[in-house]
Amino acid sequence: MKEKNSFEKAIIKEQIKLDCGEYLHECQVAFKTFGKLNKKKTNAILICHALTGDQFCTGKNPVTKKNGWWNILVGPGKVIDTNIFFVVCTNVLGGCMGTTGPSSINPKTKKPYGLEFPVITIGDMVNVQNKLIEKLGIEKLFAVVGGSMGGMQALEWASKYSNRINSVIPIATSYRHSAQNIAFHEIGRQAIMADPNWKKGNYYSKKNLPKRGLAVARMIAHITYLSEFALQRKFGRNLQNSKFFSFGFDTDFQIESYLKHQGISFVERFDANSYLYITKAMDYFDLSIKKGGLKKVFSEKKLKYCFFSFSSDWLFPTSETKTILKALKSINAKSSFMEINTDKGHDAFLLDEPEFHLGLKKFITGQIKEIKL
């Protein structure tokens, strides 16, 4: 994808020590900003993307030619108002939209890293984001916001750089990845690695990419993003083309066609190795194993927390958020929480959920007054 060469990027020239013990000697961060940084540099919001997201949270995505993934929330006059805020969104470390990842050129070999890219963590992603925020001259962020893996990053910010943020807004997320979530990810990875075109990650110079494996991985994950009820409501047992069954192994049901479409369109924009690395980073995420547990991790009392969860989200159920809230309550941290009643499942954080948007707007408005933006 030639477009990637033209993306806005910053080069982090200093050595970055990764959680695995290895070093990145130079790192490129692809990012996108919306709105203007004010003179006091107090109006910056960092938006963190989910597993398959990118820096194009709003406006047109130059690769997919579609609206950004949070277009509904971010923009002039919207809940995250780019007339007021300077929004920064970075492609995560390990990603494939311009930030250094397994498809980048390894300076040592002058070839794409492939599996020579070190295994990264959510902590590593956040460290790199922090370097970019420093580079942009921002001392303190108004807020860090993110859903799903973006929420993990937001929580990692709260744990690691609490003095550099005013507020943190974790949405549809958890302090750790559950056994069931690890299981779904592992199967996705197995599907990719079972694709003969994967070639142990060395497929970049080849004609055939591991698209079938990646499509299966995407399809598996996609089921977990929707609630059973939403699937039944949207698709039920509706047939795709015929009035009766095909009695063959092509597409019979609309749900099958929908999933296949999800798989096929995904592989055009995503790198299979990035999928391996980013899912692994999510699986490794567990703030509760840090010394002192969650109470210690979130010990910065000045920080304001605002959590959202969705009632039908079975990937990151409300109970996970409640565990964090319990820890925060025990240390008298300032936190607010809304569980949004919806049948749309995990994906609700990306969709038109007026109650969620209203709650988020209310929190942001309150913070604007408090820090006298």
Added chain:
Amino acid sequence: MKEKNSFEKAIIKEQIKLDCGEYLHECQVAFKTFGKLNKKKTNAILICHALTGDQFCTGKNPVTKKNGWWNILVGPGKVIDTNIFFVVCTNVLGGCMGTTGPSSINPKTKKPYGLEFPVITIGDMVNVQNKLIEKLGIEKLFAVVGGSMGGMQALEWASKYSNRINSVIPIATSYRHSAQNIAFHEIGRQAIMADPNWKKGNYYSKKNLPKRGLAVARMIAHITYLSEFALQRKFGRNLQNSKFFSFGFDTDFQIESYLKHQGISFVERFDANSYLYITKAMDYFDLSIKKGGLKKVFSEKKLKYCFFSFSSDWLFPTSETKTILKALKSINAKSSFMEINTDKGHDAFLLDEPEFHLGLKKFITGQIKEIKL
């Protein structure tokens, strides 16, 4: 597997018309019986197996060398007591344990069917079972029992041959496969068909079988058999070998190792094409589309129904059973129902669940008295 040649089998010589419109000109049914048929031939129970089960519901399975899949329930002195009952268990049509399926020899070509095997339905499976029951000289079954896909067969029996059974015991099942369940199956099929060794189903003479694809399919399905809580309780985030992360793509977590083991051991005993055919049969299952709906389908009032569901089963949740119960109630059918409180998920129907076993025993004992066995 040479053992298969020695399995007990019956040849159905008459033509069988399948739901797809095609015919099977001859059909072999592999089955296993336990206990003795009484003189009046009133003590026969047909046990129907789930997706990956077989005729070896109790005793040693000659292929896996393990105990039968319902050893806990079936045997001398057990809930389904083979000192009292004559238990019949058949490998389903389309299966790979001796009953005619895609791995059988197509009499027309003298080669394995592969995808030339016609697509079958739960109704077709039941028709073949019925032929075997006729062949065994049994006019009326004491009961048809089954869990999951076995429960679908039991319901199909109730719908089609209600005059040939006294009671039906559907467990952890539904009158139709939901959108989410179809989705999980379709992804499993996609994983199999993406395996280069699958070769459009013509792999039987090849050295390499589509084991990786089949293993991925099994792993996907296996997650759905357990509850999130059970996975968290059994495995949580426990690491497999090391004290810390491997920072690689081998096994880190116990849950990953467990799933891989499930995948690997499965492919040794199961045929990939059978997996395609049987999952498709389940996806096609929907008794509510039959003329007159569920009320009409279950209109035989003499039949006794005994349903079981499990509180943490998200593959076949209790609500599905309740839909059937509602239809049965409206026609004053004789039905009983127990929802078993357990955290073990769908798999609970195969496990040590004393409340379930007690409930089943109670129903069977009542029926023994009623029909004066």
